[in-house]
Amino acid sequence: xxxxxxxxxxxxxxxxxxxxxxxxxxxxxxxxxxxxxxxxxxxxxxxxxxxxxxxxxxxxxxxxxxxxxxxxxxxxxxxxxxxxxxxxxxxxxxxxxxxxxxxxxxxxxxxxxxxxxxxxxxxxxxxxxxxxxxxxxxxxxxxxxxxxxxxxxxxxxxxxxxxxxxxxxxxxxxxxxxxxxxxxxxxxxxxxxxxxxxxxxxxxxxxxxxxxxxxxxxxxxxxxxxxxxxxxxxxxxxxxxxxxxxxxxxxxxxxxxxxxxxxxxxxxxxxxxxxxxxxxxxxxxxxxxxxxxxxxxxxxxxxxxxxxxxxxxxxxxxxxxxxxxxxxxxxxxxxxxxxxxxxxxxxxxxxxxxxxxx
Amino acid sequence: xxxxxxxxxxxxxxxxxxxxxxxxxxxxxxxxxxxxxxxxxxxxxxxxxxxxxxxxxxxxxxxxxxxxxxxxxxxxxxxxxxxxxxxxxxxxxxxxxxxxxxxxxxxxxxxxxxxxxxxxxxxxxxxxxxxxxxxxxxxxxxxxxxxxxxxxxxxxxxxxxxxxxxxxxxxxxxxxxxxxxxxxxxxxxxxxxxxxxxxxxxxxxxxxxxxxxxxxxxxxxxxxxxxxxxxxxxxxxxxxxxxxxxxxxxxxxxxxxxxxxxxxxxxxxxxxxxxxxxxxxxxxxxxxxxxxxxxxxxxxxxxxxxxxxxxxxxxxxxxxxxxxxxxxxxxxxxxxxxxxxxxxxxxxxxxxxxxxxxxxxxxxxxxxxxxxxxxxxxxxxxxxxxxxxxxxxxxxxxxxxxxxxxxxxxxxxxxxxxxxxxxxxxxxxxxxxxxxxxxxxxxxxxxxxxxxxxxxxxxxxxxxxxxxxxxxxxxxxxxxxxxxxxxxxxxxxxxxxxxxxxxxxxxxxxxxxxxxxxxxxxxxxxxxxxxxxxxxxxxxxxxxxxxxxxx
Numbered sequence: 043x044x045x046x047x048x049x050x051x052x053x054x055x056x057x058x059x060x061x062x063x064x065x066x067x068x069x070x071x072x073x074x075x076x077x078x079x080x081x082x083x084x085x086x087x088x089x090x091x092x093x094x095x096x097x098x099x100x101x102x103x104x105x106x107x108x109x110x111x112x113x114x115x116x117x118x119x120x121x122x123x124x125x126x127x128x129x130x131x132x133x134x135x136x137x138x139x140x141x142x143x144x145x146x147x148x149x150x151x152x153x154x155x156x157x158x159x160x161x162x163x164x165x166x167x168x169x170x171x172x173x174x175x176x177x178x179x180x181x182x183x184x185x186x187x188x189x190x191x192x193x194x195x196x197x198x199x200x201x202x203x204x205x206x207x208x209x210x211x212x213x214x215x216x217x218x219x220x221x222x223x224x225x226x227x228x229x230x231x232x233x234x235x236x237x238x239x240x241x242x243x244x245x246x247x248x249x250x251x252x253x254x255x256x257x258x259x260x261x262x263x264x265x266x267x268x269x270x271x272x273x274x275x276x277x278x279x280x281x282x283x284x285x286x287x288x289x290x291x292x293x294x295x296x297x298x299x300x301x302x303x304x305x306x307x308x309x310x311x312x313x314x315x316x317x318x319x320x321x322x323x324x325x326x327x328x329x330x331x332x333x334x335x336x337x338x339x340x341x342x343x344x345x346x347x348x349x350x351x352x353x354x355x356x357x358x359x360x361x362x363x364x365x366x367x368x369x370x371x372x373x374x375x376x377x378x379x380x381x382x383x384x385x386x387x388x389x390x391x392x393x394x395x396x397x398x399x400x
Numbered sequence: 401x402x403x404x405x406x407x408x409x410x411x412x413x414x415x416x417x418x419x420x421x422x423x424x425x426x427x428x429x430x431x432x433x434x435x436x437x438x439x440x441x442x443x444x445x446x447x448x449x450x451x452x453x454x455x456x457x458x459x460x461x462x463x464x465x466x467x468x469x470x471x472x473x474x475x476x477x478x479x480x481x482x483x484x485x486x487x488x489x490x491x492x493x494x495x496x497x498x499x500x501x502x503x504x505x506x507x508x509x510x511x512x513x514x515x516x517x518x519x520x521x522x523x524x525x526x527x528x529x530x531x532x533x534x535x536x537x538x539x540x541x542x543x544x545x546x547x548x549x550x551x552x553x554x555x556x557x558x559x560x561x562x563x564x565x566x567x568x569x570x571x572x573x574x575x576x577x578x579x580x581x582x583x584x585x586x587x588x589x590x591x592x593x594x595x596x597x598x599x600x601x602x603x604x605x606x607x608x609x610x611x612x613x614x615x616x617x618x619x620x621x622x623x624x625x626x627x628x629x630x631x632x633x634x635x636x637x638x639x640x641x642x643x644x645x646x647x648x649x650x651x652x653x654x655x656x657x658x659x660x661x662x663x664x665x666x667x668x669x670x671x672x673x674x675x676x677x678x679x680x681x682x683x684x685x686x687x688x689x690x691x692x693x694x695x696x697x698x699x700x701x702x703x704x705x706x707x708x709x710x711x712x713x714x715x716x717x718x719x720x721x722x723x724x725x726x727x728x729x730x731x732x733x734x735x736x737x738x739x740x741x742x743x744x745x746x747x748x749x750x751x752x753x754x755x756x757x758x759x760x761x762x763x764x765x766x767x768x769x770x771x772x773x774x775x776x777x778x779x780x781x782x783x784x785x786x787x788x789x790x791x792x793x794x795x796x797x798x799x800x801x802x803x804x805x806x807x808x809x810x811x812x813x814x815x816x817x818x819x820x821x822x823x824x825x826x827x828x829x830x831x832x833x834x835x836x837x838x839x840x841x842x843x844x845x846x847x848x849x850x851x852x853x854x855x856x857x858x859x860x861x862x863x864x865x866x867x868x869x870x871x872x873x874x875x876x877x878x879x880x881x882x883x884x885x886x887x888x889x890x891x892x893x894x895x896x897x898x899x900x901x902x903x904x905x906x907x908x909x910x911x912x913x914x915x916x917x918x919x920x921x922x923x924x925x926x927x928x929x930x931x932x933x934x935x936x937x938x939x940x941x942x943x944x945x946x947x948x949x950x951x
Contacts, residue, residue, distance in 0.1 A: 064558070065489060066712075066713055066714070067558065068528075068557050068558045068559070070713070071558070071559055072483070072527055072555070072559060073480075075559070076479040076480055076482075076483065076612055077476060077479070077644060078609075079479055079608075079609040079610075079612040079613050079616075080475075080476055080478075080479045080612070080613060080616050080644050080645060080648075081644040081645045082609065082613065082645075083645075084613070084648060145677065161643055161644065161674070163644065164643070164644055164645070164674075167645070190560075190597070190598050191559075193598045194559055194598050194601060194602065197598065197602035198602075198609050200606060200609065204598060204599055204602070207598075224725065224726075224727070235598075351577075359579070359581075359599075360579070361577075361578075361579050362577055363575060363577055364577060
């Protein structure tokens with residue numbers, strides 16, 4: 043793809059924004075990046091790109107805090123640092139709280155939740171310098187922010203890698219937000235930034251209304267994958283990615299579904315002994331159906347015998363990075379997929395995967 | 401033991417800002433401080449006791465006390481000096497307004513000029529390319545025609561794109577297997593230097609961050625000091641000390657102030673919420689202890705809070721009827737609980753307040769502090785005081801507070817904000833200086849440079865205060881808020897020194913104070929008021945050492 047066609051595809055989504063606002067937004071982002079560079083510790087404690095960051099955007103009242111409360115209460119083994127915009131609304135079961143100050147809560151499950159004020163770069167710098175490195179950072183943006191701009195600023199910290207951007211959209215008010223001249227441009231900006239869109243409060247609509255919102259959202263931004271939730275109840279693996287730091291922690295092939303039942307999601311894992319042809323693997327992974335919300339894999343590539351390749355997918359964005367230092371216990375390649383219940387074509391995934399082996 | 405050395409400076413006129421002795425012919429300097437003022441004849445009882453040199457360098461000049469910039473942000477902004485602007489609109493920069501680059505060809509030409517002007521090996525980091533407005537397309541081969549050996553990074557106006565030449569690509573460690581949607585390639589598989597969206601841009605520009613941090617830091621502070629010096633400034637206050645990177649900020653200021661050629665004294669005001677976060681109950685003591693670093697050109701004192709957002713970024717909190725579009729700004733980090741420990745410990749508090757609602761919030765905080773723990777001469781200062789009503793000045797006086805006013809906006813943005821955000825009433829009464837004068841409030845004038853879109857140039861603040869001409873230089877806004885030239889000069893000299901709690905050291909030319917001068921070609925009290933901002937600035941003197949302004 044050439045640069046021009048790519049630029050056009052982005053611009054097609056662009057809503058008209060008045061020049062003053064556009065200029066101020068641009069200035070804020072570039073200033074944020076410069077401040078982030080200034081705020082970065084002169085000696086990084088965490089290795090480059092070692093801390094996955096999930097950015098959670100969406101309007102005030104869209105349901106970001108509800109989602110965060112859910113993740114904090116049930117991190118499924120992850121030690122997370124959650125940086126929140128509206129600290130006052132964080133509501134955690136008292137039994138889970140280890141200690142609490144005016145702007146930070148430490149939980150018994152190993153997670154921490156901190157208020158992030160204007161100086162995001164500094165907050166991220168502090169997290170990246172912690173001696174006990176978290177499994178992930180979750181950042182809630184303000185309701186009026188462009189999550190992609192915030193992510194760009196955060197990535198000035200070299201120890202952070204972007205896992206994904208999730209924008210929460212209130213099913214009940216989405217249509218109105220997209221129409222109202224005061225919120226229109228921000229709404230589309232936030233949607234355009236998202237790898238995953240979390241459609242919240244779906245229980246407040248009847249079926250035909252919900253179907254209409256769904257269709258409309260899909261028609262707006264083909265790049266987005268849409269997840270639906272009531273009261274923030276989404277599997278943590280969908281929001282933050284599949285929690286498997288290495289081969290050994292990947293869900294077993296014959297284990298029950300990795301994601302808990304009752305949320306409307308299913309997972310499916312595959313494993314196969316042998317070496318993959320990289321070209322075939324990239325073709326297969328790049329052509330996975332859009333319904334797959336999250337995927338992760340540890341693969342053995344035929345022409346890269348040392349180490350293994352890590353595959354990650356959020357929405358339709360994916361990466362396959364080979365890591366020489368990544369030790370594998372065996373020669374088995376493993377993949378796991380998460381999608382809405384009933385959406386995973388297990389037969390096709392299995393056949394496609396197996397066809398990649400030399 | 402030989403006699404100590406004294407230098408006597410002569411000038412066409414020294415305007416001392418000492419109302420009891422406003423004009424003198426000569427000033428004698430001993431050890432960087434003023435030994436005596438008057439005529440050389442009057443000073444003889446002093447001069448006969450020293451080894452005297454008469455320095456006539458300034459004999460044709462008009463000399464004021466060194467000007468004071470009581471609110472700026474040098475350290476955090478110095479990183480901007482690493483970045484050159486290539487966008488389609490005029491844009492505020494470190495050296496004033498950057499000219500626009502309307503077309504693609506202008507961008508290419510300007511990048512070529514940058515290549516010629518930069519030191520060998522220094523990368524070019526250019527921001528603002530906007531193909532939708534400027535046309536054209538950039539990629540590796542196009543940029544290599546400008547230079548393939550010097551790293552060249554171009555960042556899009558809205559930074560969704562970055563464009564790198566071959567040398568810049570080599571600086572980065574671009575993963576071979578990077579996603580081709582974000583890291584683009586030519587059909588033959590070569591990287592084409594175009595990086596898209598958050599993920600691609602962050603891979604592409606990763607090498608610039610150490611460059612920005614490097615060009616900021618000590619060399620950035622010296623660069624900013626030079627900008628101040630060319631504007632006649634001898635002391636700059638930083639009103640956000642410690643907010644980004646306390647260790648680096650302290651280290652860089654300590655190192656920069658060791659340089660005997662640094663033409664500026666720095667006064668640092670710790671951002672209290674950052675210190676509260678880091679030190680909890682111990683924050684007031686920690687801040688008090690910072691004064692152990694004080695020396696002749698570095699002072700750490702007072703603390704800073706904020707009660708609303710930015711004026712130009714339209715974050716000010718205003719009262720009825722809000723913004724033109726029905727919106728409003730946002731509250732910030734100023735709280736009673738945050739302030740009280742510092743207040744009780746005797747610290748001076750500065751509180752940012754742009755809109756009239758933020759001024760109310762700030763005055764309410766001061767009233768609560770006074771009720772809890774009454775203090776005299778506390779010098780609580782409302783910073784910016786951009787949009788206020790008349791009775792707020794009276795209340796500020798009643799509570800014993802001061803104001804440090806950003807009045808540049810009445811000149812640079814009164815018409816813009818008549819139609820955007822604030823509406824004509826508030827935009828045009830921006831900086832009610834005559835009201836403050838009538839109510840007896842002591843005030844200073846500041847720029848907030850470079851966090852807002854105005855230059856750091858106190859004579860422009862004086863010009864704005866006495867003329868109240870809007871950005872078209874024709875429309876007079878709120879004429880009855882004009883003040884006189886002398887009062888305006890006080891607001892960038894002795895009254896600014898008072899607000900920084902440094903009035904015993906700087907701000908006027910009086911015996912015992914530092915010999916800090918602003919050296920002008922013309923007398924601001926005598927030129928037509930509309931010309932004050934254009935008076936040529938010859939240079940400065942800091943502690944008796946001459947700094948002629950470089951081009």
